[in-house]
Amino acid sequence: MSIQQLSRKIAPIPISTDISVVDLIDGYFTAYNSARLREICHLLSREVLQEGVTVGLTLSGAMTPAGFGSSVLAPLIRNGFVDYIISTGANLYHDLHYALGLDLYASHPFVDDVKLRQEGRIRIYDIVFGYDVLLQTDAFIRELLRAEPFQKRM
Numbered sequence: 295m296s297i298q299q300l301s302r303k304i305a306p307i308p309i310s311t312d313i314s315v316v317d318l319i320d321g322y323f324t325a326y327n328s329a330r331l332r333e334i335c336h337l338l339s340r341e342v343l344q345e346g347v348t349v350g351l352t353l354s355g356a357m358t359p360a361g362f363g364s365s366v367l368a369p370l371i372r373n374g375f376v377d378y379i380i381s382t383g384a385n386l387y388h389d390l391h392y393a394l395g396l397d398l399y400a401s402h403p404f405v406d407d408v409k410l411r412q413e414g415r416i417r418i419y420d421i422v423f424g425y426d427v428l429l430q431t432d433a434f435i436r437e438l439l440r441a442e443p444f445q446k447r448m
Contacts, residue, residue, distance in 0.1 A: 343375070353381040358389035359398055359421045390431050391423070398423040 304324045313321075323332035342349060351370070357363070363385075370376045391398060401422040410417055414425045438444070 348377045349375060351376045351379045353379065353385045356384070356388070356418045356421070358385045359391070359418050361392065361398075363389040364392055387431065387435075388418075390434065391427055394430060394434055396423070396427045396430060398427070 302324075306322075306324075309318070309322060319332050319335050323329055341347070351367070353367075357367075367376075367379075371379075399422050401417065401420050403420045405417060405422065407417060410422065415422050416425055416428065
């Protein structure tokens with residue numbers, strides 16, 4: 295083995311109750327996916343979170359139905375970590391459910407879809423909600439698009 299391959303000895307010690315996040319990541323995220331997480335933390339602090347860096351965030355997949363819009367994305371934007379976003383229409387659409395106060399529920403990915411359909415429910419992997427959530431969201435969009443600003447050529 296080269297010296298580079300042996301550069302970081304893994305020496306586990308019990309975690310103290312007053313450990314900082316930095317010390318936790320640097321001292322205990324030593325292998326497997328935790329080491330990859332440590333590497334990305336270092337990359338973010340060294341390269342991305344610097345003055346003058348423009349950060350773009352792309353969204354695809356069911357991010358907003360899981361609640362990531364208000365819990366993760368909005369704080370990143372409010373705190374200046376994201377300069378622009380590129381998103382699928384589905385993420386924008388499903389984020390409206392929360393803005394409209396509609397309920398989505400954590401479930402299981404192996405729920406019987408036939409039974410859900412009979413009950414008037416929709417499943418996005420492990421998230422379940424009533425079909426009425428889609429109807430209410432569609433009604434909101436229709437009403438919004440009927441407003442005066444949208445009645446002219448763009």
